[in-house]
Amino acid sequence: MxxxxxxxxxxxxxxxxxxxxxxxxxxxxxxxxxxxxxxxxxxxxxxxxxxxxxxxxxxxxxxxxxxxxxxxxxxxxxxxxxxxxxxxxxxxxxxxxxxxxxxxxxxxxxxxxxxxxxxxxxxxxxxxxxxxxxxxxxxxxxxxxxxxxxxxxxxxxxxxxxxxxxxxxxxxxxxxxxxxxxxxxxxxxxxxxxDDSPPPPVHGIAMRTWKGGSNPTKVAMFGEKKVGEVQVGLSVPSLPSFPLSQEIPISIEITCFSPYMSANESNNPSSFKFPLPPTTAQDLELKLFRRVVAVVGKMKHRMHRRIDLGPVAGFGKKESTGFKSLVHADVGAPEWIVREDNKKEGRWRQTVQFQSSLFFDCSPTFEHENLSIRYMLDLKVPFPGIGNNLELSATLPPITSGIIANIDIPDGFNKKLDLHxxxxxxxxxxxxxxxxxxxxxxxx
Missing domain, CATH: 2.60.40.640 (Immunoglobulin-like)
Incomplete structure (x- = not known):
């Protein structure tokens, strides 16, 4: 038998x-x-x-x-x-x-x-x-x-x-x-x-931040344009690599500034109407992408593609597959900021910070003479109006197996990865x- x-x-x-x-x-x-x-x-x-x-x-x-x-x-x-x-x-x-x-x-x-x-x-x-x-x-x-x-x-x-x-x-x-x-x-x-060089624990260490910004525009009455400002920061641990099947903390900070307005509105937070920051994880998108580079044939044809692997860390309207992240949102109160060159004007500022965790079950990063892959995060913060969405891309450090020689594979490890x-x-x-x-x- x-x-x-x-x-x-x-x-x-x-x-x-x-x-x-x-x-x-x-x-x-x-x-x-x-x-x-x-x-x-x-x-x-x-x-x-x-x-x-x-x-x-x-x-x-x-x-x-x-x-x-x-x-x-x-x-x-x-x-x-x-x-x-x-x-x-x-x-x-x-x-x-x-x-x-x-x-x-x-x-x-x-x-x-x-x-x-x-x-x-x-x-x-x-x-x-x-x-x-x-x-x-x-x-x-x-x-x-x-x-x-x-x-x-x-x-x-x-x-x-x-x-x-x-x-x-x-x-x-x-x-x-x-x-x-x-x-x-x-x-x-x-x-x-x-994983020959396992990274240290990802909690309690310095963070690496990618920053981006935009100036959303809203057309008011009589064609007047109102221009706001958005600043975004995407932060992950500052590590040389990220292991599979381990929670990686991630934070997203979004700060929105209203268009300048009369100081008479300084006691009226409801006058801050655009651009308002998202306040829930479903109001913004965070996706994981894989970049594949192939070199084939006698002529060394080189081609690359970028593959959408879907939402991660609990963000977006479509629920992430696999590991379920709990997103914590810290919504700050609007603050009035006086304009430096004109004390009769000012604008509102509001900051929202999201805290969550990434969890990778994809094939680790690798480089071969004919084929290589690596990963990146794409953040999209939508705002009303054409061309007002803010997008930010962050290339991640190499993703490694997280498996150490002579140590048992941890419980919960997805042994089939996300393989097709x-x-x-x-x-x-x-x-x-x-x-x-x-x-x-x-x-x-």
Whole structure:
């Protein structure tokens, strides 16, 4: 019987099945599983050998013509895992079984004397072998984390890309491992590198602030323009990196100034009508964006795209997915500010400060010669009137795994990250999901 694993099972015409652990993999971790082989059926189908291997691939497809020409699509696939011990032979056509230094068995049926670990499998089915494997994942610190972005955007941003790791079982009919007559079975898993320099606790340290401003305009009676002022500050901890699955405090401070008016209004706060600051988290937008840069082909075609990952930290009318942040709003009272060069005039000022937390479950930041990603926050503070919205963008420090060697992964860690569902699908023979070919062509 197979080993007791938390598993996903994949099969190829009942000749081969693969049971594989779905736990998160880190550098040096063992990828465990069981390959079952119906040896009699395998021989009838003409299989010469069955192997199991750890595979890591970067796949990129870019559209250099904005969907106007199918031939302008460039696809590239690159293997990124190398080293000893990542591949082994499970079975050969002569019914040889390879398991470390154990003897080879030419006939695996009820009359043979197989190794004890296969007794139960053979008792269940005379032609079936259950082979447990344990392959060490490489410790190369340069390997990028799992990543998948199978979403097509628009003209000049036609990139789909992934970094995928999987267990691959191959039934070889031809000596060429890439021959179309061979059969392939894969089961993807998630890989994250260690966080070599974990940042200090994010609470009680200095904050880094991005500032922005604008002058919203309102047209009054008889076409007179009233010009106000808005100042915004977006603050996060001043750290070299942000770890996954840890609360990161964030604050947003918005100060609004009314247009100048007569000092007669200094005791009438209700005269402050524009631009009024937002007072609830739903009145402004804070979104996380991912910037993807791809370099592919012999001509080193370089393309980037910016992907909206949705609202974060509890801001916006659309509720954030995953971790739910509680936003605290401190709404200050309006204050009258006398105009320095004209004491007969002044304006109102009001400040609102929002406190919340960020919580990342995305693929960590990485840089590879063909593919790189990083993250940024976009803040939008809407005001009435055309062109009055204030927008501010902040490029975040690298997001890291937050996983430290020899320390247990913390509870609540999202081990599947925010990976697109296509990451966990079977990889086609040519290495690209079918949907990629469909989405890379835009309507004319």
């Amino acid at each position: 197979p080993l007791p694993l938390r598993k996903n099972t994949a099969k190829i015409d009942q000749i081969i099945s693969l049971d594989c652990s779905t736990d998160l993999i880190t550098p040096g971790s063992l990828v465990n599983g069981v390959v079952r082989v119906d040896t009699k059926l395998a021989e009838r189908k003409g299989l010469r050998e069955i192997t199991v291997e750890l595979v890591g691939e970067i796949r990129i497809a870019i559209d250099t013509a904005g969907g106007k020409d199918d031939w302008a699509t460039i696809r590239q696939k690159k293997s990124i895992i190398q080293g000893d011990g990542i591949k082994m032979t499970v079975w050969k056509g002569s019914s040889d079984l390879v398991q470390d230094d154990s003897p080879k068995w030419n006939k695996l049926d009820k009359e043979s004397s197989p190794p004890p670990s296969f007794q139960s499998a053979i008792a269940e089915s005379s032609g079936m072998i259950s082979f447990s494997f344990s392959l060490p994942f490489p410790t190369d610190p340069a390997l990028p984390p799992s990543f998948c972005d199978n979403v097509y955007v628009s003209y000049a941003e036609g990139i789909v890309s992934s970094v995928q790791y999987f267990v691959q079982v191959k039934g070889l009919k031809n000596e060429n491992p890439n021959h179309e007559s061979n059969v392939t079975l894969v089961k993807p898993f998630v890989y994250l590198p260690y 569902p296509s990451y966990f699908e079977r990889v086609p023979v040519d290495g690209f999901p079918t949907a990629w070919k469909q989405t890379l062509t835009l309507p004319g």
